[in-house]
Amino acid sequence: MPPLTLLPFEKPIADLQAKLEELRALSAKGEVDVDAEAGLMEKKIQAMRQKIYGDLSPWQKVQVARHPQRPYTRDYLEALVPDFTELHGDRLYGDDRAIQGGLGTLGGRRVLILGTQKGRDTRTNLECNFGCPRPEGYRKALRLMRLAARFGVPIVTLIDTPGAFPGLESEERHVAEAIAVNLREMFTFPVPIVVTVIGEGGSGGALGIGVGDRILILEHAYYSVISPEGCAAILWKDRAFADRASEALKLTAQDLHQAGLVDEILPEPLGGAHQDPPAMARRLGEAIGRHLDELSRLSGDELLAGRYEKFRAMGVYAEEAAPAETAPPEDADAPPAEPAD
Amino acid sequence: MPFFRKRTYRNADGKRKDMPGGLWLKCPSCSEILYKRELDDNLGVCRHCGHHFQLTRDQRIRCLAEPDSFVEFDTGITSVDVLGFTGTDSYPDKLAGNIRKTGHKDAVSCGEARIGDHEVALGVMDFSFLGASMGSVVGEKVTRLFEHGLERRHPVVLCCASGGARMYEGMFSLMQMAKTSAAIARLNAAAVPYIPVLTHPTMAGVMASFATLGDAILAEPGALIGFAGPRVIKETTQQELPEGFQRAEFLEKKGLIDLVVPRSELRATLARLLDFLCPSPAAPEPV
Incomplete structure (x- = not known):
């Protein structure tokens, strides 16, 4: 190394x-x-x-989450799933290397495990598209999860992606629909689903394999509605303000745990997961196994009801009692407005 | 009484910016000059080139629902600055400005309405409210709309428009995608129809959740519809984007949109589809 x-x-x-x-x-x-x-x-x-x-500041954590030697999905698979048997392709278009998955044994339990995958060098980065899945990646994930659900195999997903690939071909093959269908379908699989954010949790591209009964996150991983750079470009008109955006977005594992949006933070070795990948893998394997054990005591119906309630409760808003009569809107006669974009 | 009063200029504070100076407007598509009242009578569609102007939510409801049939619910839900967002401008100020501008508390209005012979749960998103971005309020109201439809077995029609998730609410916003999609899974299982109508523009987090999960997906002509914005795609990939890319017609050709429907035919098309999907709307479900 x-x-x-x-x-x-x-x-x-x-x-x-x-x-x-x-x-x-x-x-x-x-x-x-x-x-x-x-x-x-x-x-x-x-x-x-x-x-x-x-x-660490939020922006520093983002940098740790993006560390080039941070363990990726395949590293955890090698450490935790000795008999991992990869299953390729979405049977519709192709095999997206930015999402890889298959069957194997994790801590004595059979699992369907899949995750987003980044590359380590130019060749593997091109192969994995820098960890940015295209629609076929999400559709492969869906195919594999359906397989797992059919045969009663628990699902484990690992998230480490800057986001879904924003390209012409992604749009032409409807990446938004691919993600949306996964969101909907992941609420219908009556098997345990344990999700772990191991590095970058980039927005909808991460959530596309991120619905589960338990959501875990590594200590220095982040999970955000928009990349810090993207947020900075919109609000500060300059990507260089990504550090300020990272703070504003409350994207760290600690922030998310406090907000009740993730269930458990997995401590990393001092200096980040890349300082001691085997120790990190052991901790991850232990946590996933523990949650699968707990979840395996629940029936399929209980899992589905619990999963619905878990996500149903996410959101913060104020609500006053509805007024007896709705006030007439101010702008009833306003002309049609043009788009603001 | 002060001797000197501070003069106020209407446009300086950003209020009423969308109020036209006169009775005439220029069509951004064909540059024809349009008489405003005539445009309103024509549902905000240019009579020269068919350009679909954006509608306010009240105009939209008038366009989709049978006259006076819409009864709004969940009107008391408002956004809160859950993150204490520390950006360039304050989220509460943004919210207050948009509430003043639109006369509504957030970006979606939901209620009961009639389309043709069908009692439906109807939602309309309003792009003029913070780009109809989805935060906790939009996610909650849309989820309740689906649950309302499910409880009563009323079909759900949701007129979509959105720039995506609302950054100011961080991960709470992202999770609304999962929450709304979960509710659709239950509608699907109960075979209660759900038809989204995609209007200009429908993008990002809303596209990657409830906007694309319809039993049939309708879209208005010319609407920009997609996941990533055209500028982001160009900047990230340096790709040349083809003519008409991400427009409703393009996506109908590419297989995502079931039908591009001119605004004047939307209500009739919805009614017909609902006639096919639930032939006897009044009949109670057998137990």
């Missing part, structure tokens, strides 16, 4: 690491004994990391 990429806000850690390297180089030449000094330095690095990661 190549050395871990350091994020801009990790500069203090980088500086300390450089000093440590210098010390080690000296030690290697046998010029001075630096063991004590190096140990101290390592402690310092650890403390610095604790300090930085204990107080």
Whole structure:
């Protein structure tokens, strides 16, 4: 594995690491004994990391969620589902590599597991379209989930996508409809569904495989109605304000948990999931298994009723008692307005 | 009494911007000059080129429902600044401005109405209210509309228009997509018809939920309909977009829209479809 990429806000850690390297180089030449000094330095690095990661801003979390060495869906599959058997294609158009899924055993339970997949280099990124699914990805997911529902297999989904692909062919093949149908159909599968946001939860493209009985999220993952850059472009007319937008959107795991929109936050290894992928995978596997165990005690009808109620309750608004008579609208005679866009 | 009073200019505060200066308007499509009253009489459709102007929700209700049959419900629901949104401008101010401008509390009005011989649950979205973006209020009212239709076995007709999810309410907005779609799953299971009418423009989060989940999907001529906006697509992919891309007619050809229906024929078309789908609307469901 190549050395871990350091994020801009990790500069203090980088500086300390450089000093440590210098010390080690000296030690290697046998010029001075630096063991004590190096140990101290390592402690310092650890403390610095604790300090930085204990107080990440929303925008910094977005950067951790996008870390190029963060474990992706396939990494978790390799770690957690040794007998994973991939099933390809939507049987309508093609096989979208931005969503991959299949059958396998997770912690002793058979599952249908699928997730959005990003690439690590140019070749795999082109193959996976940078984790941005096209309509056939959502339709493959639907096909696989229907298969699972038919055979009573619990469904596990992993979300890590900047969003659905906004391209000509996505529109021509109706990506909006593909997502919408998944939303509707995921309320009809009488098997447990556990959803985990493992990295980026990019808007409708994430939600398209995101309806479930439990919604989990990794400590530094984010889930947002719009990308911070997109929000900044609209509100500040400049994508450079993405940091401010990240704060405004309340998109962190902690914000979402507080809002009651996710059920559990899975702690990440210090410095992010990429610092210790095997530990992160174990924690993820344990959490999914625990929730599947709980859910497996419920009947199909109970699952469906609970899932409906869970999402039905999402939303915050004020409501006053309806007035006895509706006031006549002000603008009854106003002319037809032109679109504002 | 002060000697000097601050002068107020009507347009300076953004109020009543859409009020025309006179009785005449120019069609943005064919540039013909239109007499406003004649345009209103023609349901907001240009008599020269057929361009469909956007309607206010009251005009829309007059266009879809039998005269005086619409009775609105859930009128007391208002949006709250749940995130304490810290953007460039305050969400409560935006809301207040839009409430003043439209005379309505949020972007959708729902109620009972009659179309042809059918008692229907009718919703109309209003693009002039914050781009008819979907926050908790729109999601809740639309969900209640579906539940209302389900309880009474009344078909649901929802006239859609939207720029997408409402950013100011963050993830609460996104989850309205799932909530509304869940309600449609129940309508489908009970075989209660649901027909969305897509008007200009219907995009993003609304498209990726209830707008595309109809038993039949109707659209008005020329309406812009899609997931990502044309500018986003161009900027992200550098692709050249074909003529008529994301317009209702284009999507009818591409297989998404069942029927593009001119505004003047909407009510009759809806009534006919409902006649086919629920032939005896008055007959109670056998138990």
